[in-house]
Amino acid sequence: MRVEGKRLAREPQLVLEHFLPYRLSVLSNIVSSRIAKFYEERFQLTIPEWRVMAVLGRFPGLTAAEVTERTAMDKVQVSRAVGRLQKTRRIEQRAVEGDRRARHLFLTETGHGVYVEIVPLARDYEHKVTATLSAAERGQLDRLLDKLLAAAGTL
Amino acid sequence: MRVEGKRLAREPQLVLEHFLPYRLSVLSNIVSSRIAKFYEERFQLTIPEWRVMAVLGRFPGLTAAEVTERTAMDKVQVSRAVGRLQKTRRIEQRAVEGDRRARHLFLTETGHGVYVEIVPLARDYEHKVTATLSAAERGQLDRLLDKLLAAAGTL
DNA sequence: ACAATATAGTTTCACTTGCAACTATTATCA
DNA sequence: TGATAATAGTTGCAAGTGAAACTATATTGT
Numbered sequence: 001m002r003v004e005g006k007r008l009a010r011e012p013q014l015v016l017e018h019f020l021p022y023r024l025s026v027l028s029n030i031v032s033s034r035i036a037k038f039y040e041e042r043f044q045l046t047i048p049e050w051r052v053m054a055v056l057g058r059f060p061g062l063t064a065a066e067v068t069e070r071t072a073m074d075k076v077q078v079s080r081a082v083g084r085l086q087k088t089r090r091i092e093q094r095a096v097e098g099d100r101r102a103r104h105l106f107l108t109e110t111g112h113g114v115y116v117e118i119v120p121l122a123r124d125y126e127h128k129v130t131a132t133l134s135a136a137e138r139g140q141l142d143r144l145l146d147k148l149l150a151a152a153g154t155l
Numbered sequence: 156m157r158v159e160g161k162r163l164a165r166e167p168q169l170v171l172e173h174f175l176p177y178r179l180s181v182l183s184n185i186v187s188s189r190i191a192k193f194y195e196e197r198f199q200l201t202i203p204e205w206r207v208m209a210v211l212g213r214f215p216g217l218t219a220a221e222v223t224e225r226t227a228m229d230k231v232q233v234s235r236a237v238g239r240l241q242k243t244r245r246i247e248q249r250a251v252e253g254d255r256r257a258r259h260l261f262l263t264e265t266g267h268g269v270y271v272e273i274v275p276l277a278r279d280y281e282h283k284v285t286a287t288l289s290a291a292e293r294g295q296l297d298r299l300l301d302k303l304l305a306a307a308g309t310l
Numbered sequence: 311a312c313a314a315t316a317t318a319g320t321t322t323c324a325c326t327t328g329c330a331a332c333t334a335t336t337a338t339c340a
Numbered sequence: 341t342g343a344t345a346a347t348a349g350t351t352g353c354a355a356g357t358g359a360a361a362c363t364a365t366a367t368t369g370t
Contacts, residue, residue, distance in 0.1 A: 011271060012271055012274040012275055013212065013213055013274065014209050014212070014213070014273075014274045014277055014278070015213065016206060016209045016210055016213075016225070016226065017225075019209075019277065019281060020186075020281045020284060020285065020296075020300075021183075021186045021187060021190055021277075021280070021281065021284070022206070023300050023304065024179070024182060024183040024186055024187075024300075025183050025186075025187050026227045026304065027179060027183070027300065027303055027304050027307060028176075028179040028180050028182070028183035028184075029183075029227070030304075030307040030308065031175075031176045031179055031180075031307055032176060032179075032180050034307075034310065035176055047180075051171065051177070054169055054171045054174075055171055057168065057169065058168055058169070058170065058171075070171070070172075071171065072181045072184070116166060116167055118169075119167040119168065119169045120167055122169055122174065122176075123169070125176070126174065126175045126176065128310060129175060129176070129303065129306060129307060129310070130175065130303070130306075131306065132302050132303075132305070132306045133299070133302060133303075137295075137298075137299060137302070140292075140295045140299060141175075141299050141303075143292075144288070144292060144295060144296050144299065145175075145178050145179075145182065147287050147288060147292070148182055148284065148285070148287075148288075148296075149178065149181065149182050149185075150287070151283075151284060151285075151286065151287045152182055152185040152186055152189075152284060153185065155189060155283060155284070
């Protein structure tokens with residue numbers, strides 16, 4: 001009934017800590033949870049909320065559906081993040097003329113202030129994460145992520 | 156009240172799709188959710204369960220605490236995965252002599268069969284994800300992940 | 311024009327998750 | 341030895357999640 005002894009030697013094995021999906025997941029979880037903790041403590045902001053603010057900072061007036069396209073979040077997540085951001089007065093909405101289902105979303109002045117404050121902090125954190133990499137390695141990392149993201153999208 | 160017009164041009168901006176934490180999260184989520192779906196459909200297995208099985212396949216007899224150390228899962232997650240795996244008869248436990256709190260965990264014959272079936276499938280998937288990379292790039296990826304994981308762990 | 315479809319966004323539900331509290335057991339040390 | 345602290349593992353709870361159902365509005369085809 002038990003599995004032990006030399007049988008194992010010849011059988012397929014998987015070394016979890018060398019397994020790409022596992023490594024990606026661990027790395028991503030570490031990075032995301034640190035950021036999440038930081039945003040939460042400092043701004044009472046979740047990562048989905050931050051993502052919505054980030055795209056609205058760059059593209060004021062997107063609708064929720066357009067935010068969804070640009071963030072790899074699903075529409076439920078966006079809807080909830082938008083709801084919370086409105087409650088906390090970081091974003092506001094205006095009618096889309098010609099379509100009463102959708103609304104344009106904008107950072108409020110308050111929201112924009114938060115955005116402007118976070119952006120350099122986010123960059124700092126990114127730099128810390130990649131601090132042990134050389135410039136060449138950072139370039140490699142970018143290229144590899146591009147390729148992997150493209151590949152993963154079409155699998 | 157609104158944020159628009161040329162003000163934006165001079166203000167800090169963050170391009171989400173170039174932001175490392177975001178990119179890592181998106182890539183990891185795509186990869187993990189595909190795998191999760193596959194494991195679920197084919198083996199009624201969650202990723203935490205699979206991780207537990209993967210380490211027990213390689214290190215039969217670990218205790219739950221030891222599984223925790225080796226998987227970057229927390230003990231609650233391990234406890235629940237172990238519970239489900241016992242219910243589905245994929246693992247079993249034996250007493251640890253000299254400590255009645257802990258138990259050694261082993262794959263059952265059934266569990267081992269699942270393990271042996273999954274391992275090559277997992278490898279295949281990994282290869283598919285990296286199929287667009289050259290051998291050199293795969294090497295780079297490994298090295299970069301090593302460095303980033305080491306760095307992230309100590310931040 | 312109007313029935314059938316599609317889309318924007320919200321809500322419900324079942325499930326997962328992590329934190330903290332908890333039980334049981336073992337280790338420490340005065 | 342007996343009190344205190346540490347450890348293994350489980351459970352309760354509050355919050356987050358995605359899938360599917362739902363409302364409201366817009367589009368399409370006849």
